[in-house]
Amino acid sequence: MKKGLFWFSYILAGLCTILTAIAIVIGFIHHMHDTGAWRSVIQILETPITGFIKMTNGYIQKSVIEVILLIIVSYLLPIYFFIATHFVRKNRAA
Numbered sequence: 001m002k003k004g005l006f007w008f009s010y011i012l013a014g015l016c017t018i019l020t021a022i023a024i025v026i027g028f029i030h031h032m033h034d035t036g037a038w039r040s041v042i043q044i045l046e047t048p049i050t051g052f053i054k055m056t057n058g059y060i061q062k063s064v065i066e067v068i069l070l071i072i073v074s075y076l077l078p079i080y081f082f083i084a085t086h087f088v089r090k091n092r093a094a
Helices: 002-031 038-055 064-093
Strands: none
Touching: 002 038, 002 064, 038 064
């Protein structure tokens, strides 16, 4: 049961990592020519959240709970994916 739950969460985190990477690349392309320097960087990093809100055509609003969930999906799950990948590689090497 533990292994199944781990692999389910690992695959889900991997999908979220791919979607976040795509959103950041799209944000980079979209905001590449902005002249705000550090503001452009912030806009690029917030693209996974704002892009998802725009993609749902207003179904997801900017309420606090929804933004927290989007932060978890866009940033914390990819971090979990990379940490889990490290431990999976470490266990397979041993």
